[in-house]
Amino acid sequence: MEKKLYKDGSHSLPAIIQGGMGVAVSNWQLARAVSRKGQMGVVSGTALDTVLIRRLQDGDADGAMRRAIAAFPCQKIGQAVLDKWYSSETRPVDKPYGLKPLPDIAMARREVELTILAGFVEIYLAKEGHEGWVGINLLEKIQMSILPTLLGTMLAGVDAVFVGGGIPVSIPPILSAFSRFEPAELKIHVQGASPEKDTRMHLNPAEYLPVYRARLSRPRFFPIVSSEVLAKSLVRKLGDAVDGLVVEHHRAGGHNAPPRRDQSYGPKDEYEPSRIAALGKPFWLDGGKASPEALQAAIATGAQGVQIGSAFACSEESGILKNIKNATIQAYLDGALKWVTDFKASPTGYPFKRVQFKGYADADDERPVCNLGYLRHAFEDAKGQIAYRCPAAVKKLFYAKGGDSKEAEGKICLCNSLLATVGLGQVNPDGSKRRPLLTLGEDLSFLDHLLSPPKLTYTVDDLIAYLTGGVPDATGI
Ligand SMILES: Cc1cc2nc3c(=O)[nH]c(=O)nc-3n(C[C@H](O)[C@H](O)[C@H](O)COP(=O)(O)O)c2cc1C
Numbered sequence: 001m002e003k004k005l006y007k008d009g010s011h012s013l014p015a016i017i018q019g020g021m022g023v024a025v026s027n028w029q030l031a032r033a034v035s036r037k038g039q040m041g042v043v044s045g046t047a048l049d050t051v052l053i054r055r056l057q058d059g060d061a062d063g064a065m066r067r068a069i070a071a072f073p074c075q076k077i078g079q080a081v082l083d084k085w086y087s088s089e090t091r092p093v094d095k096p097y098g099l100k101p102l103p104d105i106a107m108a109r110r111e112v113e114l115t116i117l118a119g120f121v122e123i124y125l126a127k128e129g130h131e132g133w134v135g136i137n138l139l140e141k142i143q144m145s146i147l148p149t150l151l152g153t154m155l156a157g158v159d160a161v162f163v164g165g166g167i168p169v170s171i172p173p174i175l176s177a178f179s180r181f182e183p184a185e186l187k188i189h190v191q192g193a194s195p196e197k198d199t200r201m202h203l204n205p206a207e208y209l210p211v212y213r214a215r216l217s218r219p220r221f222f223p224i225v226s227s228e229v230l231a232k233s234l235v236r237k238l239g240d241a242v243d244g245l246v247v248e249h250h251r252a253g254g255h256n257a258p259p260r261r262d263q264s265y266g267p268k269d270e271y272e273p274s275r276i277a278a279l280g281k282p283f284w285l286d287g288g289k290a291s292p293e294a295l296q297a298a299i300a301t302g303a304q305g306v307q308i309g310s311a312f313a314c315s316e317e318s319g320i321l322k323n324i325k326n327a328t329i330q331a332y333l334d335g336a337l338k339w340v341t342d343f344k345a346s347p348t349g350y351p352f353k354r355v356q357f358k359g360y361a362d363a364d365d366e367r368p369v370c371n372l373g374y375l376r377h378a379f380e381d382a383k384g385q386i387a388y389r390c391p392a393a394v395k396k397l398f399y400a401k402g403g404d405s406k407e408a409e410g411k412i413c414l415c416n417s418l419l420a421t422v423g424l425g426q427v428n429p430d431g432s433k434r435r436p437l438l439t440l441g442e443d444l445s446f447l448d449h450l451l452s453p454p455k456l457t458y459t460v461d462d463l464i465a466y467l468t469g470g471v472p473d474a475t476g477i
Pocket residue numbers: 018019020021022023025044046137138139163164165224248251252253254255286287288289290307308309310311313439440441442443
């Protein structure tokens with residue numbers, strides 16, 4: 001379906017946003033299926049470089065990675081990545097994946113190129129063959145890859161940028177600079193650094209794509225917020241640079257915002273949609289909104305619509321391994337699913353919503369040497385140099401770098417576990433596989449409407465038809 005046009009030539013915004021879900025749960029296939037129905041498909045921007053090189057090491061069976069790389073504006077970069085990572089043979093199941101260097105502030109040119117390319121590939125494929133909306137989802141806390149990922153996705157014509165897990169005031173200037181094909185910069189949080197020290201990463205598009213001189217279209221910018229206070233402060237600070245807001249409730253899957261008080265959510269964590277509406281920006285309500293009634297109720301509050309994650313994560317097109325998806329859905333039907341808002345698991349320090357059920361190998365306090373590094377924290381060491389540590393890595397190493405034992409308690413290596421959930425997990429040195437970890441929102445009642453047992457699957461088309469009563473335009477937009 002084409003994007004609907006207003007009389008002034010601008011495009012109308014969709015009522016349903018498929019939330020970005022990392023790592024590679026909302027991959028290009030899922031986002032494309034949603035966008036083709038006229039709604040907003042969103043690709044996860046987390047760890048796309050590793051996702052790309054693992055798909056290449058797995059032989060790129062359907063040729064999609066190589067097709068997208070062939071469309072990248074600098075073939076020298078594409079070819080170098082293929083030469084290093086592509087294998088035409090199927091990888092033996094007990095062979096560990098080759099690893100790239102961990103992301104850091106002084107990222108080598110080759111790694112910047114890989115990350116630009118990886119962002120391009122995922123959006124290029126999600127946009128292939130239609131004119132619908134395609135967005136990218138970034139986590140503000142995963143800073144090292146933000147600049148190259150944004151450039152890569154803008155080269156592929158990404159329509160919207162969603163940023164959660166922080167206060168994303170630094171993003172709009174980057175979008176403006178890249179749209180003019182000019183250098184951009186990002187201030188990096190360095191723990192323990194004195195306030196006068198200002199650490200920034202820089203990226204000049206012309207340095208990486210010297211023969212490419214086109215202006216890029218500036219994607220819309222949609223921060224993901226969890227409180228009226230943050231929504232108001234972003235709109236006040238950024239004004240017109242905010243194109244709309246996604247307002248998340250702590251029922252949602254993935255990371256949740258920390259509660260305003262102690263370790264449990266209460267009335268102070270609720271928001272009033274009319275106060276968000278008063279900010280005058282389009283907004284979408286998020287968290288447990290996967291029903292036609294919730295969509296209509298959201299619109300009645302003045303919202304543009306809803307953002308939905310779990311219902312798309314459980315659909316056929318998502319990246320979650322089929323056996324995990326089926327077992328989870330069966331456990332839901334059996335009443336055997338347990339939800340935990342885990343306040344300790346995530347190295348980000350944010351609560352993380354886990355689902356667990358008997359017999360399901362859920363990753364726990366399994367501590368590797370950090371070999372992916374997306375959630376490492378940059379800190380200033382005793383010599384005043386910038387160093388990195390992850391509270392989910394081997395404790396001895398974390399403590400040796402001055403890490404606090406309380407911070408390390410209960411942490412899970414999300415990078416490795418989440419890659420295992422989508423079938424891209426690493427093989428351990430003893431030949432065993434990394435264990436997966438699953439996150440879903442607390443309300444899965446959409447399954448009662450979408451499944452016709454014994455069939456445990458449904459498609460994006462089924463879901464959108466259910467949400468919109470079979471007629472996308474019935475949303476009233
Ligand atoms: C499997 C999964 C992974 C998620 N990963 C991310 C993420 O990487 N970034 C993000 O902003 N939100 C993430 N979310 C949250 C979703 O984008 C969405 O906001 C949320 O799922 C909506 O609530 P619902 O699950 O009740 O529909 C994730 C959710 C799920 C279910």
